[in-house]
Amino acid sequence: MRIAFVAGPPGCGKTRLVLHALGPLRAGGMACGVLKMDAVASTDDQAYRAQGIPARLQVAGDVCPDHEAMVALGPALRWAKEQGLDLLVVETAGLCDRCSPFLQRALAVCVVSGLSHLAAPRKMRAMVEPADVVVLTRCDGISPAERQVFLQSLKALNPGATRIVANGLTGEGTWALTAALRAAPDLRVRDVEPLRSTLPRGYCHFCQGAESGHA
């Protein structure tokens, strides 16, 4: 099964991009499904199912969501196999920006909004730097010169990545993401997969799932 992670802050356009990018793959007969991971809550799985895409929601709850991606893949993968998927896309919110949810061997796609601050990519470097593909969305609201400056700041952080400018509303630019997903690594995934980023050396009580107020 091919596996791709699509990560980025809330509202940057991940769900819309994935819906557009999967279109040509599904039309070509590829069985595609989505695992949505979030810290607290999400209705994205419904948005995918409404388009006929098998989707499953996994909420990390008390556990750090980045670690959830690493340790809780097992049940999700069994589900994906039952569905007979050729491609599993894992959509995950950008989390605390200390780590990233990317697995070492799966395709890593990072989505950044062109409407965010120019310093935003640097603050999210844990997600930008290890990505294979960096997508810049929401450029319809900014000038071409600003888009070019933004792309340059992404390139400075991760020169080797494929950079895509895409619009989640119209689907413009999403064929390039389609091509990247089509070529995502075909993996036999183990129940626990190593992450691309190193984990923090210490955890606060909240990360460990302690009751709030007793930190």
Next chain:
Amino acid sequence: MPEPAILTVLPGTDKFGRSEPFGSLEFEAGRTVAIVGPTGSGKTRLLADLERLSPGDSPTRRRVSLRGVPPAVVAADRAVARISQSMQFFLDLGVREFLEMHRDALQRDREDTDLDAVLGAANHLAGEPFGPDTPLASLSGGQARALMIADVMGISDAPVLLVDEIENAGIDRHAALDVLSAPGRLVFLATHDPLIALRADVRLVLCEGAIREVRETTPAERRLAARLAREDRKTGLLRDALRRGDWLA
């Protein structure tokens, strides 16, 4: 002689999914092309397809390609530039700092790119002056568009230029177009203004999202343009008089 730049548009569909009524359209470097049609007819949509050299993944499914331009220019995102009516800047940078970053983003030579000249040209077009340290996001609409035009001229210097309703940009539209229409450049002008449309060699008539017709500007229309230009200059003088508080007759 290198081959001149040629931009090709392959047909897409209109708002109802019907195919556009042409086989393919080609536009050569040096031409000026007007894009006309009622509001909502797809003028800005067409400009967006042209800007991206769309491979077919936009709502219109048009495919746009450009040949005769060095691949390095296309790769550096320097082939097509766009100026639009409503554009404002929002990045948290000073004007000069932004120009420096844009120059570097487009891999322009630091020695050969005269940022003071860009600032000077922008101030000349804007009317209301601004400085190198003015925050980008605080520029007025007219100042922002003036800066974009000066930036297109001095930094991107793109062989293909797209201009969206410059008549509403809050700057002198003819001064802006004179600056932008460098020889050898392929220019697309979306407009409702007859005088601007008649600057073009040819115009595309849009309707319900599709390019419906391609019209060469006729000799009679060119004569009309000359007459309109004289009237326009007169109106301009009257406008200045009105601003000064003079009597108009």
